[in-house]
Amino acid sequence: MAAKFDLNDDSVVVIVGSGAGGGTLGTQLALKGIKTVILEAGARHEMEDFQNDEWASFTQISWLDPRTTSGSWRVAKDFPNLPAWIVKAVGGSTIHWAGASLRFQPHEFKTRTTYGDIPGANLLDWPVTLEEMDPWYAKAEDRMGVTRTNGIPGLPGNNNFKVMKAGADKMGYKECHTGRMAINSQERDNRGGCQQIGFCFQGCKSGAKWSTLIAEIPKGEETGKLEVRPNSQVLKIEHDPRGKVTGVVYADKDGTMQRQKARIVAVAGNSIESPRLLLNSASSMFPDGLANSSGQVGKNYMRHMTGSVYGMFDKPVRMYRGTTMAGVVKDEARHDPSRGFVGGYEMETLSLGLPFMAAFLDPGSWGREFTSALDGYDRMAGMWLVGEDMPQETNRVTLHSEMKDKYGLPIPDVHFDDHPNDIAMRNHAYRQGSALYESVGAIRTFPTPPYPSTHNLGTNRMSEKPRDGVVNKWGQAHDVANLFVSDGSQFTTGASENPTLTIVALALRQADYIADQMSKNAI
């Protein structure tokens, strides 16, 4: 039975957000017997409510509160009020996510050491190594049921994958398979196997795909130690005169302000809302925002180097059938500066339905070049390119100087400029992706610009030294001992892999640390 805690219960851990970070941390704490309240801004939709319809689903679950963008990235021009494509609902963006679950490579925890001093990049080594993370990765993979780990077979390849694989073979790529996916290839953990429905982004209706909504939170609730409060948007974190946090103020489903007391607060609102909340929690004691003595809150915003390549063939592919992202080429993920950039990128199958293809293939474009591409929709194969981008101090989330949300709080602005390394990598990836499809007979290829950010990282980064970042190696604020950051905003650098497995591994590790510190009365 789900718990119900009193607003004045100051012994609870309060977590802001129920996505990959918050949903996992909350569940794990509850499993350890720790009283936990997750406050989630969005509604609770169950699996049956998800829709196999791109725009309808987008309207149902996306975070659509006002945001602005600036900078030279193309998203700012094409989608000025939608810097990120993420979820506002119980489960967070794990409802949307495709399920690709890859571990970082060793050097990706040590980018400053490995890449050296890259002008304009604010590189820093993580205060954690892969060796330290390996056991947590293993726990996360087991928890999420990642294919090709724990003896779980890979998913079968769909049409889109088969085109990728044939091209990868022609290109001489060695490491191409149906991925390490947090999608059941067979029944596991009381969830069935993938039905190849093809609407993974719209919330899997079969339950094969791991999400905190269906695979974590119910287990936490069963312990009687976890309460998830939907439609509860946290507006401010409060603290006492000694600088320890004491609770949060949130707007409940009726817009009424409530104050939930807390022993510990963990912020997991994804990398735009988490720094925004810290900045909006400024006080006379913390005039630049909570946990911001370093001035790094909101800075170093990363979103991965991304782009897509669609290849058009003369015969049908029907890429939309089956798992959206179940195919990867890993050969380009290595660090090999001879390609003209540091870091690497993954190539992963991707498909969009016709409505999203029309909106995202080349936003703003029109005329016969564009429509003749869409005329070949069913003959297209597609891949997403995702690589490490350079952290830059000037890429940042700030509070808007004038615009306010419905609660009267400044909305976030997301500023982003591509680093020259990002551009060099994207161009390389476009070339390789196009060559791959051309090698198996593509008659046209389309280098498709980045979508609004699905991977949002780095805005409360981990650092060994307090002056370089916001949190320590446990995600604990350098400035405030009982304040944690538990989502992708902790990332010191972004690596080339999709981030969620690492977010979950960090959350499981953080739960252990919090439990240990609580038992020692250190926090």
Add this chain to the structure above:
Amino acid sequence: MSSTMDSGADSGAGPNARAAVGRRAFLAGSATAAAAAAAAAILVSGGAILCPREAWGYETKALAPDTMRSLVRMARDIYPHDRLPDRVYAVAMKVQDEAAASDAKLKEMYEAGMAKLDKLAKAKHATPYADVGWEADRVRLLHEMEADPFFQKVRGGLVTGIYNNKEVWPLFGYEGESAAKGGYIDRGFNDIEWL
């Protein structure tokens, strides 16, 4: 005459606007079959536009029927798909006409924008935009208007107006909803043969 293209489906601009093409009703209007065959694809009659060839008509809610007729032409010029009937473009523009019915500024944007486009067309081709004969000539005119908020409004609305219309999906080989059919696990998720 009433709107015969209407489906009673949800409307309104924005990404979710879905103008489902509904009952296709035949017109019992003034245009006779013979007259229709001889005339342009879309006619203006009273407060409505008529497409005898495809047997539909639409009574505009806000925009002048002449404007609406030109907008349907413009819609096809922006996103030309030869296999799509005019009806699809009309349905997409209908959403925008309905939005203009409750927004005077928007209505003015469409009317003034189309007037400007017609003026450009008359200066160059001595005929209104919709009657310029070659697509390439019309597209050149549209390029001159590309930065105009009017053009961007029309184009932006079409992205959902056309491609989020479930009736056109099969024409593009997109099958839409699949969960209710059990996904593709037994329906060809890996049926590619030509590789």
